[in-house]
Amino acid sequence: MSTVEAPTKKRAQITAKTLRTDNWLNYPIFIVVLFTAWVGYATFRSLMGKYYWVEEYNYLTPFYSPCVSSECVEGSAHFGTFLPELPFFIPLAAVSLPFLLLFRLTCYYYRKAYYRGYWASPPACAVREPHKKYTGERRFPLIGQNLHRYFWAAAVVVSLINTYDALLAFTDADGGFRMGLGSLILLGNVILLWGYTLSCHSCRHIVGGRLKSFSKHPIRYRAWTLVSRLNERHGQYALITLGSLVVADLYVALVSGGVISDPRII
C-alpha cells in the first residue's frame, strides 16, 4: 500500500513587507512628529527657568510644579525651597518631572505608540518589522516597564499638587475668590490630568483588577467598574493631556512675559 507524503511545513513565501493598501504609515508618523515636538517643547520650557509664575493671579505652570529650588521666584514655591540652586540642566521642578516622565514612558498606551513609532516593533499590524531579533520586555532595560505602578503613585501625588495650584489660581493675593481665563485653563488641564492618571491600567489593577472575586468586594468592584470605563479612553487622555499641558504652560508663559493680558471673569 502506497503512502502519501505530507507536504513540507513552510510558510507561504511572500517577499513583500506588507500587502496592506491602507495608510498604515499615518499612525507611526503622527506619533513620531507629535512626541518629538512635545519632548522638544517640554525640555526647552522646563529648563528655561523663567516665565513660569504670574504673581498677580497666582498662576503656576505645571512644568514648574512644585517649584522647590532656592532659585524659584518668590511666591511660586508653595511647598518650600528645600533644594539648593540647581545646574542649568536640572529643572526647577526636579522632584516631580522625572517621575512624570517615567510615568508616561512606562504607560501601556505610550508603549504601544513609541514601540510602533520610534522602534518599528512593529510599525503597524501585519507589517514586517525590520529587526532580526526580538526579546520583548523580558530583559534590562525594558523589564523596568514593570515599575509602572510606582510611577503612577508618584503621578497621583503630583496631580494633587497640580490641583492645589489650579485652585490657588482662583484666589487673589488676599485669598479672595477671583477667576480669569488662566484659572479655567489650569483647572481644565488638571481635570484632564486626573482623567489620564485615574484611567491608568495600573490604577485599574490596584483598585480592583487584582482581585479574584468581585462579588466578595462590592465597593472595590464598583471602583474597578468606574476606572474601567475611564480606562477605555486612556489613550485619548494620554494624547489630550500632552496638548492641555502645552496650552496651560504656554498661556502662563505668555501672561508672565507680558505678551498677552489675562481676561478677568470675576
Place this chain on the structure above:
Amino acid sequence: MSYQAKFRVWRGDAGEGELVDYTVEVNEGEVVLDVIHRLQATQAPDLAVRWNCKAGKCGSCSAEINGMPRLMCMTRMSTFAEDEVVTVTPIRTFPVIRDLVTDVSFNYEKARQIPAFDPGDAKPGELRMMQEDVQRSQEFRKCIECFLCNNVCHVIRDHEENKPAFAGPRFLMRIAELEMHPADRSDRRNIAQEDHGLGFCNITKCCTEVCPEHIKITDNALIPLKERVVGRRYDPLVWLGAKLGIVKKSEDTPSA
C-alpha cells in the same frame, strides 16, 4: 448589481507559490468568501480554502485580505471600491498546506500546554459563581479560535524562533481567564511569564485590532495579566510583604 472584481489570490503549496490574478463576478451583499467560492466553482476548481459556518462563528476562513488578517466570511465586498484589486493570501505565521489553507496545529499544541481549571477540593455541583465574576471571563469565552491574533502578533509572525517560548495572545488570554477565575486555586503568574512568554508581549494591540469578536485582548486580558505578574515577580513592596509574612504567597502552578 453585479460587477467584475479583480482578485489576486496566493496559489501554491509547501511554501512555494505566487499571487495569481483573476477577474470574478461580484453580486450585491456578498463577502470575500462568496467570491472565493465563485472563483473555485468557475475558474479554479483546485483552489484550496478552509471554511465552515459562513457566519463568523467557526473561525475557519482566516486569511489576509489586502494584507490585513480577517475572516473571509465577515469581509464585505462593499468595503472595497469596484476597481480595487483585492489580494487574498494565507495567514502568514503558520505553514501553508495549499493555497489559502494553513496548518494551525501550533495553536493546538500550545492549548495543550495550558494547565486546566483547578477547582481544588471542590466537588462537582459545589461551585457557585456570582454574575459579576462570570461576566469578567465571559468576554474571553467569545473567542472563536480563528487564531488571527496569534497570526498578527509580531512576536512569532516576524520571529519564527520565538514560537517555542511564546503561546500567543489567544492562550495568554486563556491563562488570564483562569487566573481571574474566583474558583481556580492555581497561581498561574509564574508560568505565564516563564513558560508561555508573557514578557515577549510589548502590547502593541494588534491582537485586539484584528479580533473578529471584538474582544479587548490587550486591555482586559494581557495587561491585567502583566500587572498580576508584576505583583508576583517584580514588585519590591510585595516581595518585602511576603518576606515579613504580611502578603500571602500562593503555590505556583507546576510547569507543563
